[in-house]
Amino acid sequence: MSTAIAFLTRRKGGKFWHWTDIVTWVWLIGGLIVMFGPAVWLTFSSFKTPAGLAEFPPSLLPYVTQQVRVEGYEKPLPLFNAKLADGSTRVLAEVRRIGIVSQMVDPKAPGEIIKVRIGDREPVREISFATENYTQPFMQFDFFRYLWNSVFVTVTATLITLIVNSMAAFALSKYEFKGRNAAMLVILATLMVPLSVILVPLYSIISSVGLFNSLWGVILPTVATPTGVFILRQYMLTIPDELIDAARMDKASEWQIYWRIIVPLTAPALAVLAIFSVVWRWNDFLWPLIVLSRRELYTLQVGLSIYSGELNVQWHYILAMTVVTMIPVVLVFIFLQRFITTGIAGSGLK
Amino acid sequence: MGSITLSNIQKSYGAVHVLHDINLAIEEGEFVVFVGPSGCGKSTLLRVIAGLEKVTGGDLKINGTRVNDVSAADRGLAMVFQSYALYPHMTVRQNLAFGLENSGMPKPEIATRIAEAARMLEIDSYMDRRPGQLSGGQRQRVAIGRAIVRRPTAFLLDEPLSNLDAELRVSTRAEIAALHARLKSTMIYVTHDQVEAMTLANRIVVMRAGRIEQVGTPLDLYNEPANRFVAGFIGAPHMNFIEAEVAGSSPDGLTLRAGDGTLIPVALEGTALKTGEAVSLGVRPQHIDLANGDLSSGLAASVRMVEALGSETVIHAETLGQKLLAIVPGQRRLVAGETITLSWKNAPLHLFGADGLRIGTAQPR
Amino acid sequence: MAQPKPPSERPAAPQRHDWLSVLLQPVHLVMGLADYPLRYLQKKTGIGGMAAFFLAPNMLIFAIFVLLPLVINLIYSVTGGSALFLDERSFVGADQYRQIFDCTNYLDPMSCQEDAFWTAVGNTFWFVVLQVSLMILVSLITALILNRELIGRSFWRAVFFFPVLLSPVVVGLIWRWILQRQGLLNSMLYPLGFEPYTWLSDRTFAFAAVVGVSIWAHMGFYTLILLAGLQAIPKDLYEAAEMDGTKPARIFWRITLPLLMPNLLVVIVLALIKAVQVFDEVFVLTGGGPGTSTLFLTQYIYETGFVSLPRNAGLAAAASILMGLVLVVLTLLQLGIARKNENKGKR
CATH class of the missing domain: 1.10.3720.10 (MetI-like)
Incomplete structure (x- = not known):
């Protein structure tokens, strides 16, 4: 292993890093990112949903908000990590949003509506490739x-x-x-x-x-x-x-x-x-x-x-x-x- | 079937004349060798016969039919090239079959012919290899095989041995001779190597600068070269030439004076040479021997260099004011600088005029 | 290209796969059948006729699609009207050229009747100057770096070559995607406190982007040629210089650069020729905009001849001939350099 590292970091002349070695590797790694990066970025983006594409700042991987079917609601509901008033965090499904307040339910106990400020909730996200x-x-x-x-x-x-x-x-x-x-x-x-x-x-x-x-x-x-x-x-x-x-x-x-x-x-x-x-x-x-x-x-x-x-x-x-x-x-x-x-x-x- | 007649053949590229007025009749079954230094036109002449070059003048006949305007494919000849020119992307078998397929021969017959040629040339074991996987000698055999399967009117061979090493060249030479004896077809063979010419040919055609210098059997050329060029070209090492002038003549011979003034009496019948005329006297190195100190019957010479080959000794000597090469049988103890006596007592002496043409064969007197 | 060994010296190719020979079977059959009429043709016309036969298709296509258009181009440029067919066009002499050169002030494109042409000329000029000089610099640095003793040189060479193969449309789209308002560039600048900006709507930045993107897309090609030139410089020259205690900078200026000069000149002229014709990736990236800030000559010709109504083929032809003249000068320059290099090689 150590010989492999020695081999990979081999450089001009003696033991010490010459400044040209640093320039070389900075240039090469930079080149790798600049040359391949845009195409890779584009490829990752191509698997995002329109909503994912509109996100700013964008994520590298195609994420979507996880959804769940809750009894009593027709459409699947998005899942959030909500910070409650008592300081605990729970996974809740959002029913609707009114102004800065989100009405949420616990998917397991859908009877009770919990109100959470929208700043206090984070979507639960999963990677999903939009092959459509x-x-x-x-x-x-x-x-x-x-x-x-x-x-x-x-x-x-x-x-x-x-x-x-x-x-x-x-x-x-x-x-x-x-x-x-x-x-x-x-x-x-x-x-x-x-x-x-x-x-x-x-x-x-x-x-x-x-x-x-x-x-x-x-x-x-x-x-x-x-x-x-x-x-x-x-x-x-x-x-x-x-x-x-x-x-x-x-x-x-x-x-x-x-x-x-x-x-x-x-x-x-x-x-x-x-x-x-x-x-x-x-x-x-x-x-x-x-x-x-x-x-x-x-x-x-x-x-x-x-x-x-x-x-x-x-x-x-x-x-x-x-x-x-x-x-x-x-x-x-x-x-x-x-x-x-x-x-x-x-x-x-x- | 297989006679080829050339009459007044000319070939020129624009203003450059490569072949001048070539006349030659090749008999059926003959093995004819074109020999000469490089650039003498021998290869061009072969390509003209093959149909790969168009003649610019004269008539070329194969079996009595004029073929000047017949394409190479339709002349019924086969050629073995110096580089063998095997198709690198085909196996040996495909190489042999290619020409036969092109002439529309049915597959079974192609197979029989190939099998026959393969047996004859002992190339069976590598029929499915490609030329790149073969040694030089094997490629050579395949190239010959490709010609044989065609059963051509005549075989044309363009320096086929020049890419082989010395040992292989000798053995392949013998095989080609055996092949000719067996097939009995006409073969035309181009080489610059006079040993090949001597060993293979029924008749040798010596060429120089686009002209035929002499045509004859190997021994004819060796014994009675028509001119100084042929004399120098045939036989190895080269014939010695002694430049001299006629010092006097008598009914039974001449007296020649060499460069250093030594007089050489020779026996020669019926010449019209006049006193003072320049001649050269050719004597082959093998015909010179050492005389045992008997100065009356020989020439005093000083040894410049000695090459002991074991079976014979090559002596580079100096006499008559010029260099002379002698090959004597056996092993002799000689050192450079030593004075020896050379003798050509029984040697044929070839006499050439100032124009280089043969005058006759003289005997020393 | 690297001269492969002549076929006779190569080791024999491995036996062909069976499926390939099966696949080639019908091709062989067709080519075999073609032999019958062609053998007849050869009988009639001789070998010389066959040479003409082999050459004919290529030369015919050249004649119809390259040489004939050149002639028609000249005719177009001296005729007027919006018709496409020559017999419907009227002779107008040098009017098209006059229109192009009709300016009140030759230093100000906007004072010309064909202000778009002169804008395109100006843009193209600055594009050529910036793109070629920067690209050659970047390519040269990259080539010098790749020429060092490097692990995995062919990998790194491939890295820089990758965009060369991409189609201009793809290149344009990739960068449009990156430079758009919600794009990668803005999202990288955002954490640093910059507000999202529509870069390609900014005249200056759009031009810079066009230059940058075209450098990105093409530098790998020039790097490759320069690298080949660098590798052709004998190693012992460097060793000798090192033995003499020459400083690296001096080695570069006195050995590397002079010996690379022939390649460098070729590369510069090649890049110039390409840069003058810039179109595809710009068309997709900015469409010539915003306004006319990235309108280049080829796009001007395209729009004058095909997009704007009425079509003005005569004007487009005149403009393309002017552009062609520049290209001919550049190409002759290149051939001149190539010949000079060749002569040097002989000496």
Whole structure:
């Protein structure tokens, strides 16, 4: 145990804490709180009832006041720890409140009404997860639809991206032809053209080909990612050309070379691109916001933003749906974070 | 089935000419080795035959049919690559089957062929492993197996032994020779190693700078090299060349004068060499022996270095104003700086003109 | 990306799970069937034709959804009217640009006809300056700390990277929730005697929040690149400096910083390019408000082209072209730096 502590508190140089060690750990612990804290806070909040959300100052965990059925009363009554005039404390159920006085009964002996000043009573609280925050939006609102739309866009766009980008990368890495450098240049140049610059004309193209208010209108403009072509091409350049020669001698057609040789061998890079693409498409916001104007077509991101922009924000639903929207990304973060970080560190691409 | 004819084959990349006017007829069942220093165009020539490179001029015929515009897949040839080029994501079995599946062969026949090849090459025990799990020698066998199952018109082998260690190279060389004897198919083999060429070939094609220097059986090339390049390339260690000029001629021979003025009389019939013409005299190290102090029948030389290999002794000597290498059988006690007498009494002396071309084989007189 | 070993040198992959191969069966079948027409195509067009075939889908999508819009954008910016289709729009020359640049006093956005544009430009400018400089500083400090001998470095690196993956909408909502009247910030300040405050209704604080939140959301990405740069600095340089008795501060200024400079420049330009386009998380967090205090260029383009009635595609196009010019300059700067770095690497 002591060696474990020594190991965990190991620091620069000798035995004493250097001031940089203190800065380091303050920064790291602070970072842990600042980076994870907000999302954790949001997740805890998402399990609170509207009443719990309105509470100030808020509690971390979702508490509700315990209720009890008392004989002679129709509705369940809230339970309180009441301080009585004689100084003792009893658990009582509140019948009604009149001004600053609360009329209470003992749940076990409901005959006698006890009057307590409201300052002298504390609610008896229990932890309760308001899971209806999650189930209601799916049942009553269109969130299931939005979830489905998001999944459809993400999966379809990622599949097309993988195929289209890998085909282009194959052509650009394994064939000699006129205009290869020009094609490469065009692809790199598109890195310079972000969506916000071509927003208006892209919209007009999408509408003139009839893809306005269609999920395909969201998908198609995003699939030819220059980043993807770039990552895959760099990887394919490491595949020896002799393999392709061998396959040609083996009577493989160029398509078979692509599908049977190149694609399986590029699997690691394809996996990285797939992860990137899933995160990109899942998180896309501005473009779907423009293309999709019918409620039943919204993706999660658009739906969330529209609902949260309404005058009367139903935070308990919004928070729960925000958590749902985070889930895939958090899963990617937990299981595949290493792929992404090495991918970014090497290429500087996001 | 399996004859390949090259006539006036040219290959250039833009302005760079890699192959100049190659003419060669390869007979059915022959084992032909293309040999030459790196960059001589031998690999390119093989790839041209394979169909992996397009010819820029001339005719390429397989079994009499012009195949210039036939794709690599349809030429019916199989190739073994220097890096083996096994598909890393497939098992050995899948590697062998890939080409057969592509030509639409029914599954049972594929299985029979693979089983047959596996038995022949003794690779049965690792048919379900992937190339990454195999040793270099095992990969080599699989690469050959992938060619065999195709039952090709001809086998093309591009430096197949260069990635193996020395010991394995010798044994695999013997196996390839045995394989050829058994299959009796045409094989074209590219190497830069003249020992491989000598041991394997029915005929050797020596290439330099995109041109064929000489074509012939190994012993033809060894005994009668067409020029100084072939003479120097074939045989190890290299042939010694003594630069000399013609000092005088008589009906039964010539007298040559070496760089340091020593006169060397040789017997040579029917030459038109004139006095004063520059020639070089080639003699293989193995053909030089030690004369036992009898200066009249040999050359005085001083020993620069001695390599005792046990079975033979390699002597780096200096004589006639230049360096000379001699390999003598057995063990000799010699030290650097010692003066010895070398003799080439029975050696064939290869005489080359100033242009490097062969004049003839002379005998010492 | 970290260059994985070439396939031929990797140990063979473990045998695929059966369910995966079953799952891939129909895909293989489709791809196998595709081979018949494609083999025919290859016979007709040769290998060169196949190269074109492989390249075509990607380039076609590029052409339709990137290159064509660029051209149309130019046309939009010199035509007027509220119509979307080009043939219904009339040529107006440089009117859109003239409208944008129509100001009585060039130092005061409110004196311009398109005051919203210039407000957005001003906001974007200050956002870019503050966000990039602060974020790079924070990222650099974090990277330096993560580069120390640290237990669980990859865990800590992941901690700072986490928000990068979150969607801008989620980021906006998380912080709206924290900054609202009954939010976490107020509840933490309450015990210290501060009354609850609606932070996002405060012009100054809303802007600060936008800067802060966008730093929070993106710093992990830049930290990662800087950390990679730091780890590429050979350890023996530090050891040699330590042997010479160099002070830590001097090591930082004379060794770490100069050697990190190429990465730092790349990171700065990348951050600039991103910052100029800021939109998503701000849109959700503040919606550009209160008033126009957090209205940025992309939102201006979006609102001019899509939200305000009548739609003014021409004006939006002109504004986006002006923004595009800034981005092109920044990107060329980045490519220039990248090339310079590459050349240095060669020498």
